[in-house]
Amino acid sequence: MADLRSNLAGIKSPNPFWLASAPPTNSGYQVMRAFEAGWGGAVWKTLGTPIVNVTSRFAGLNWKQNKLIGLNNIELITDRPLEDNLKEIRECKAAYPDRAIIGSLMEVPDRAIWHELVKRVQDSGVDGFELNFGCPHGMSERGMGSAVGQQPDMVQKTTEWVMEAAEVPVIVKLTPNITDVRHTARAASRGGANAVSMINTINSIIGVDIGSWDPIPSVDGMSSHGGYCGPAVKPIALNMVNECARDPEVTIPISGIGGVSNWQDAVEFLLLGATNVQVCTAVMHHGFRIVEDMIDGLNNYMDARGIASLDEIIGKAQNKITTWENLNLNYKLIAEINQETCIHCSKCYIACEDAAHQCIDRKMVDDVAILTVDAAHCVGCNLCMMVCPVEDCIEMARVETGLPPESWKQRSQLVTS
Amino acid sequence: MASPNPAAGASLDGPGGPNLGAPIHKPLTELEVTLEANRCLNCYDAPCMRACPTHIDVASFIGKIATGNLKGSARVILDANPMGASCARVCPTEELCEGACVYKKDDTPIRIGDLQRYSIDWVMDHDVDLFAPGPVTGKKVAIIGGGPAGLSAARDLRRIGHAVTIFESRDGLNGLNTYGIVPFRLSTDVALWEAQQVVKLGVDVRTGVRVGVDVSMDSLMNDFDAVVLACGMGNVPKLGIPGEDLLNVWDALDFIERAKLGKSVGQLGNHVAVIGAGNTAIDALTCAKRLGVERVTMYYRRGEEQMTAYQFEYEFAKMEGIEFRFFCAPRRIIGEVHVSAVEFVKTAIPAGDAGAAPVVVPGSEFVEPVSAVIRAIGQSRLHDTFSAVGIETDGGVVCVDDALQTSRKGVFAAGDCIFEKGMREAMVVEAAEQGKLVARSIDAYLREGART
Numbered sequence: 001m002a003d004l005r006s007n008l009a010g011i012k013s014p015n016p017f018w019l020a021s022a023p024p025t026n027s028g029y030q031v032m033r034a035f036e037a038g039w040g041g042a043v044w045k046t047l048g049t050p051i052v053n054v055t056s057r058f059a060g061l062n063w064k065q066n067k068l069i070g071l072n073n074i075e076l077i078t079d080r081p082l083e084d085n086l087k088e089i090r091e092c093k094a095a096y097p098d099r100a101i102i103g104s105l106m107e108v109p110d111r112a113i114w115h116e117l118v119k120r121v122q123d124s125g126v127d128g129f130e131l132n133f134g135c136p137h138g139m140s141e142r143g144m145g146s147a148v149g150q151q152p153d154m155v156q157k158t159t160e161w162v163m164e165a166a167e168v169p170v171i172v173k174l175t176p177n178i179t180d181v182r183h184t185a186r187a188a189s190r191g192g193a194n195a196v197s198m199i200n201t202i203n204s205i206i207g208v209d210i211g212s213w214d215p216i217p218s219v220d221g222m223s224s225h226g227g228y229c230g231p232a233v234k235p236i237a238l239n240m241v242n243e244c245a246r247d248p249e250v251t252i253p254i255s256g257i258g259g260v261s262n263w264q265d266a267v268e269f270l271l272l273g274a275t276n277v278q279v280c281t282a283v284m285h286h287g288f289r290i291v292e293d294m295i296d297g298l299n300n301y302m303d304a305r306g307i308a309s310l311d312e313i314i315g316k317a318q319n320k321i322t323t324w325e326n327l328n329l330n331y332k333l334i335a336e337i338n339q340e341t342c343i344h345c346s347k348c349y350i351a352c353e354d355a356a357h358q359c360i361d362r363k364m365v366d367d368v369a370i371l372t373v374d375a376a377h378c379v380g381c382n383l384c385m386m387v388c389p390v391e392d393c394i395e396m397a398r399v400e401t402g403l404p405p406e407s408w409k410q411r412s413q414l415v416t417s
Numbered sequence: 418m419a420s421p422n423p424a425a426g427a428s429l430d431g432p433g434g435p436n437l438g439a440p441i442h443k444p445l446t447e448l449e450v451t452l453e454a455n456r457c458l459n460c461y462d463a464p465c466m467r468a469c470p471t472h473i474d475v476a477s478f479i480g481k482i483a484t485g486n487l488k489g490s491a492r493v494i495l496d497a498n499p500m501g502a503s504c505a506r507v508c509p510t511e512e513l514c515e516g517a518c519v520y521k522k523d524d525t526p527i528r529i530g531d532l533q534r535y536s537i538d539w540v541m542d543h544d545v546d547l548f549a550p551g552p553v554t555g556k557k558v559a560i561i562g563g564g565p566a567g568l569s570a571a572r573d574l575r576r577i578g579h580a581v582t583i584f585e586s587r588d589g590l591n592g593l594n595t596y597g598i599v600p601f602r603l604s605t606d607v608a609l610w611e612a613q614q615v616v617k618l619g620v621d622v623r624t625g626v627r628v629g630v631d632v633s634m635d636s637l638m639n640d641f642d643a644v645v646l647a648c649g650m651g652n653v654p655k656l657g658i659p660g661e662d663l664l665n666v667w668d669a670l671d672f673i674e675r676a677k678l679g680k681s682v683g684q685l686g687n688h689v690a691v692i693g694a695g696n697t698a699i700d701a702l703t704c705a706k707r708l709g710v711e712r713v714t715m716y717y718r719r720g721e722e723q724m725t726a727y728q729f730e731y732e733f734a735k736m737e738g739i740e741f742r743f744f745c746a747p748r749r750i751i752g753e754v755h756v757s758a759v760e761f762v763k764t765a766i767p768a769g770d771a772g773a774a775p776v777v778v779p780g781s782e783f784v785e786p787v788s789a790v791i792r793a794i795g796q797s798r799l800h801d802t803f804s805a806v807g808i809e810t811d812g813g814v815v816c817v818d819d820a821l822q823t824s825r826k827g828v829f830a831a832g833d834c835i836f837e838k839g840m841r842e843a844m845v846v847e848a849a850e851q852g853k854l855v856a857r858s859i860d861a862y863l864r865e866g867a868r869t
Contacts, residue, residue: 064455064483343519350461367467389458389519 002302003309004295006040006276009169009194009253011128013040013100013276016266016310017294020257020278021046021104021130021173023075024288028088032095037288038295041100043278044089046077046132047121048106048144053079056217058284059206061232068285070233072204072226074217076138077106086124093125101125102171106132106144109154111161118165128168131159131193133184134175134200136227146200149175152187159191169194171255174240177203181240186249196244197255197278199237201227230281234259238272245273245318262290263297270310271317329411330403333380333396335360335373341393344369348384348394356383437676438707440601441733442506444538445531454483457527460519465529468517470850471498475514475529482532487539492547494533495540495614499572500565500849502541502611503594505534506603508846509727541610550618551578556863559584559641561628564592565845566832567647568615569852570859575618577860582621582641584628590616592649594845596674599700601707605677634806638827642866643859646808646815646823646830647852650796650843656692660750669693669701669793676704686788688712690759692747693793694724696842699731701791702739713739714785718746718764718775725842744775748782750790758786799834814838820858821851827862831855 006016018041019025019034026045034042053075061070078085093101103126107113118129132139133149140147148154155172162170172188174181176199185196203225208215215223237258244250256274260266261282269277282290307313337348337360346369352360359377363370373384385394445453457479465475474493481490494501510516510530518526540547556579560567563585571581589595590612595605616622626632628648637644653668655661665685675682689705691698694717706713715734717724720743724731735741745761752758763781767773798813809816809824815834817823823830831851836843 065452343522344464345458345519346461346463347458368464369462 002299002307004040004298004302006310008255008275009128009171011041011100011102011169011171011195014098015040015295015298016270016276017041017291018043018100018102018255018276018278019283020280021102021132022280022284023073024280024283026078027080027085028092031088031092031101034283034288034291035092035096035099038291039099039288040276041102041127042092043102043104043130044085044126046104046106046135047082047085048077048117050079050081051076051139054219056219059217059226061206061230068230068281070204070206070228070230071281071284072201072206072217072228074137074219074224074226077104077132077135082120086121089121089124089126100127102128102130104130104132104173105162106135106139108143109148109158114158114161115165118162122165122167126168128171128194129162129166130171130173130197131162132173132200133158134173134198136175136177136201136203137225146175146177149173149184149200150178152183155184156187156191159188159193163192171195171197173200173257174198175200176236176240176258180243182243182247182250185244185247189250189252193252195253195255195275196250197257198240198244199233199258201229202233202236204228229258231259231261234265234268238268241269241274242272242318242321245315246321263294263301266294266298267301267313270313271315272321273315273318275310275314325409325412326407328405328407330401330406332399332401333382334375334378334399335380335382335384336395336397337371337373337384338393338395339370341390342371343390343393344371345389346371347387347389351383351387356381360384437600437704440604442531442534442602445528445535449528450482450532450535453528453532454479456520457483458519464517464519465514465527468513469497470513470844470846471504471853473497473501473514473533478536479527479529479532482536487536488543488545488547490536491540494536495547498846498849499569499615499852500594500611500845501533502537502607502614503565503591503598503603504846504849505530505537506607507594507598509729509844511729512727513846541607546617547614548572548576548618550575553580554578554863556580556642557582557640558643558645558859559637560645560647561637562592562645562647562649562832562834563587563590563612563622563624564647564649564832564848565594566649566848566852566855567592567645568612569849570645570647570831570856571620571852572615572618573853573856574859575615575620577856579642579860579863580621581619582623584626584632584637585622585624586627588624590622590624593670596677597670597697597700598677599673599704600677601703602700629802629805642827642863644828645855645859646803646828646834647832647848647855648799648802649833650836651799652797653697653792653794654797656747656792656794658747658749660752660756663750663752663756664754665752665756665789666750667701667789667791669697669791670796672791673697673700673704676708682708684788685710686755688714688785688787689789689791690747690785690787691715691791691793693717693795694719694726695793695795696726696730698793699726699734699739701793702734703737705789705791706737706739710789714742714787715739716742716745716747716759716761716785718744719766720744723766723771727842742785745783746775746777747790751784756788756790758784759790760784796833803834812838820861821855822858822862829855829859829862 004015021043031042057075058073060068063069103121135145139145172193241256253275256269257278260277266277349360349362359374388394459476463476478490478493514529515526560583563583591608594608748760763778764775800813815830832848
């Protein structure tokens with residue numbers, strides 16, 4: 001059994017799977033159920049001055065028969081009294097002392113109000129704080145959430161206020177609704193935060209009901225932009241996590257958030273520089289029970305590869321991301337179609353013909369389409385492999401060019417020198 | 418026209434007559450449709466489309482189901498195949514589109530036939546017009562026979578704009594779809610609805626009219642610019658053995674027709690023998706069983722492997738409790754007034770030649786007590802009918818050129834009357850395709866005539 005214990009800036013949990021601050025962590029009842037299911041930690045749904053919510057609040061993006069590849073929401077922070085939440089945090093912490101409970105906080109930009117909130121929540125026994133500088137809807141109109149997270153100086157200042165009162169580690173949760181997330185991550189780092197977490201949800205309109213012409217989620221025929229999350233946002237989250245992980249001015253660990261649905265997603269986040277992961281949409285879709293396979297799958301993966309602890313994964317692929325100018329121009333791949341496993345659907349052919357480089361030949365033999373790659377013209381783009389419905393039928397094979405690695409940067413220097 | 422069976426109720430797929438039981442195939446549920454339509458890979462130049470005799474763009478119609486464009490989906494199907502409603506129910510999809518599906522390799526082909534049915538059912542439920550007649554050309558075409566081939570030809574000729582008159586000897590249209598396929602496979606209501614979609618494009622339909630009896634071929638040649646022979650085949654031929662005139666000896670097609678229309682078939686007794694092993698034999702067998710006959714047995718002079726019925730039909734018959742006796746041929750039917758027994762003789766296929774005619778095993782006669790005999794040994798050819806009007810045939814099969822024109826100028830042919838003899842069964846979908854092709858040929862012929 002691999003050691004799945006996780007430590008994010010001093011916040012310890014038995015595994016790296018936390019629930020993100022969101023509807024699944026709205027109450028003690030839910031957090032108790034989550035911990036019973038095995039979740040390593042929970043970031044409590046954001047505490048602040050209680051609000052009033054609207055109905056409806058969520059909308060899903062479906063793709064073919066797959067439900068909720070994306071989800072957006074216009075729900076606000078907790079609508080329950082602070083005292084109720086704090087009482088339940090105490091109960092959960094008492095019942096599950098080994099799990100991490102993080103208090104997510106949001107308030108107006110006022111030092112005294114922040115100090116007051118930090119102290120009150122701290123007294124409940126939380127293991128850390130997460131400052132919600134990310135919510136892109138509703139609260140931002142009141143000067144909170146992403147309204148803070150979009151201004152690096154506000155991020156730094158608010159973080160500094162919190163650090164003055166906090167006795168437990170502080171995580172700053174960042175919004176992706178910004179040109180370059182490194183600026184706000186650096187600001188959090190400068191403000192003294194112990195970690196950053198990303199990404200919060202992305203500004204989105206999930207769609208319009210083409211029958212009624214009402215946008216969704218509909219609130220009496222109207223809607224508002226919401227926060228987008230779920231499997232479809234993972235690539236955006238991975239990029240932002242990695243940008244911060246590689247940034248020398250972001251000196252603190254990262255909690256990865258955005259479309260994590262299974263252990264495989266988690267491994268990717270860790271490899272690109274996250275220390276742990278937070279999950280929401282997958283739980284909203286399937287319930288807390290999904291953590292069982294997250295733990296089991298990660299364990300088996302680590303055991304199979306002889307990996308003893310998460311430290312042996314975290315950041316191990318992070319520096320394999322570089323700028324385009326550093327990529328090797330002399331590395332060549334071409335597609336190879338396995339004739340044994342090909343099912344002759346011609347998806348590769350039409351994709352290459354219409355959208356790539358016209359280098360798959362299609363010949364009818366006994367009324368069956370035989371598909372072969374024109375190796376001389378294949379540019380190795382991957383498209384045919386991507387559209388092929390058969391696993392491993394099309395493989396990208398290395399072609400020896402006999403040339404040493406050379407990047408665009410190196411080639412440009414040769415030309416100019 | 419035969420009136421739709423009132424027992425069918427609201428559903429067009431109700432059984433055509435009493436006591437014949439539920440349809441074999443249930444429609445897919447909405448969930449099944451969603452899953453199945455989205456599972457389709459949308460292959461390019463798809464094998465299913467190539468395998469369909471009418472070349473329905475299957476990937477296109479399934480894709481349209483997935484996007485909720487059911488009108489568009491149905492139009493894709495029916496544009497290629499005017500008989501899309503019956504084909505969705507009776508096509509041997511395992512042998513055609515589904516057999517060619519790229520998922521067939523893993524034994525999970527897309528349920529193309531069922532999805533096609535879903536689209537067409539939507540049209541039946543919504544009463545939309547998918548096609549319109551073309552601008553009037555002033556040309557007139559007579560179609561002899563209102564079955565699938567004739568209807569298909571009529572539909573496309575009307576879309577072009579030629580005037581069409583169908584001469585049909587029966588009371589109702591759509592031939593074997595209406596009268597010759599058991600109702601639990603294809604209901605009369607669906608068959609008649611399908612015909613009506615063609616008729617409503619403005620086809621002059623003369624039912625109960627026999628060409629050569631009620632109206633002469635020469636008068637058709639005079640009154641029309643072109644004629645289509647789409648008269649199919651004849652009755653099931655006699656076995657050519659003693660005792661065939663006894664009561665309870667049936668032509669399978671007559672038997673199925675009466676059962677399907679809810680007419681009496683008399684007392685069949687407790688053991689019905691069906692002679693033959695094609696799909697009509699399976700229909701007769703299962704129909705008799707569903708009418709309540711205790712034992713229903715198929716007798717065939719060849720073996721299981723040589724049966725011309727589709728494998729799935731054979732499996733269905735087994736599920737229905739049909740018994741099978743291979744390698745035996747009837748010698749005589751025994752009885753006073755009614756059938757009481759059949760004498761069979763055992764047969765064998767000469768060793769090493771599976772295609773050879775079976776030979777009788779001398780001295781192997783045996784008598785089976787049966788109460789009725791249904792012969793289902795294929796359909797006769799209408800030799801005399803054709804020769805009387807100067808149409809060349811080859812063993813009763815109407816001779817046509819590449820444009821489906823017969824030996825008589827201006828007379829074309831399509832469907833079962835040009836179906837080559839062989840081990841394979843004629844299919845509705847092939848008749849539909851030939852109807853399309855003959856419409857195209859006639860249009861070219863009429864345009865050429867207009868130029869000269």
